[in-house]
Amino acid sequence: MTEILKAFTFLLGFQFLGTAAVMGLGVPIPGPVAGLLFLIGWLGMNAPRPKLLKETAQGLIAHLSLLFVPAAVGIVQHLDRLALEGKILLTAVVVSTVLALIVGALTFVVMVRVTGALPKGEELRS
């Protein structure tokens, strides 16, 4: 348990550093994203880390979708707007998302062929 607490505190520390940095520099990105970049740098340098960091991260990531529930409930604040322009907004969101998914995956696959970075092992869906 102590090891998990250490790992969690470590993550909060990087979030804190990220938040402090974006505020200090006036950069328009969220603190946690800056914290993520700092942690990539830290781990990339093979610097020391808490023993259970990997397990703690896996625990947070496994139920990442739970963490979006409070924000998702926020849609109730826009029911008036959705009643008014809901059909248009929904069509725009659905169609543009489907197109962007197809364009994204297609561009990726085409460029994979071009650069020769073909999928190997578990990168390919069986």
Next chain:
Amino acid sequence: MNPINEVQDIWAYLRTTPLLWLMLTMLAYLVGFWCFEKMKRSPIVSPVAIAASFLGVILLITDTPYPVYFEGAQFVHFLLGPATVSLAIPLVANFPRVRRAAIPMLAALIASSATAIFAAIFIAQAMGASDEAIRSLIPKSVTTPIAMGISEQIGGLPSLTAGLVVLTGILGAIIVTPLMNHLGFRDWRARGFAVGVTSHGIGTARAFQVHEVAGVFAAVAMALNGLVTAFVVALFSQLL
């Protein structure tokens, strides 16, 4: 005091405490996750969508304002911070994989995020949406805090943008697996990256549920899209 009033008093007290809404948020998600498991982890069952609809109906029935709900839910919401930071761990573990696909990622990032933005503007305009609705729609594929900042800068309604961001995330997370299967995309990297660009964190959460490689590429896509979009908009608004 008669018992009915007591029940009302207890309810009047509980409905304003963070405890009730925190507990219901967890419960609603567990119900959503239970449905997901019951349906053999079918990708079209979204625990987030189920939980949010369930909670939304409760808020409407009990006439509870969202800020009161958020008093309790903020404890869950706060964990998004450390969870975002923790994405560094699978990213570093898969670093050679990510680096090898650098060029496909950059190309897909530009093509996909431009498609998401311009297709949405085009459709909304063609269907006669209001100007502020269109402006609010533009940053919908970017993670919430960045999207709200952009919306404000370009004259949209930040709170409407927040709703559209969530909607985009949930829809993308539900659509991606059947769509990619239907079109025959078998490269987990391409599937994950596409959903990360279009559907930010909610898409990334879904990708991690499906396959770790997809999850890693979704996380990279989400971070890159947020960073690049934020900087592009900041640059433009400085020039204007």
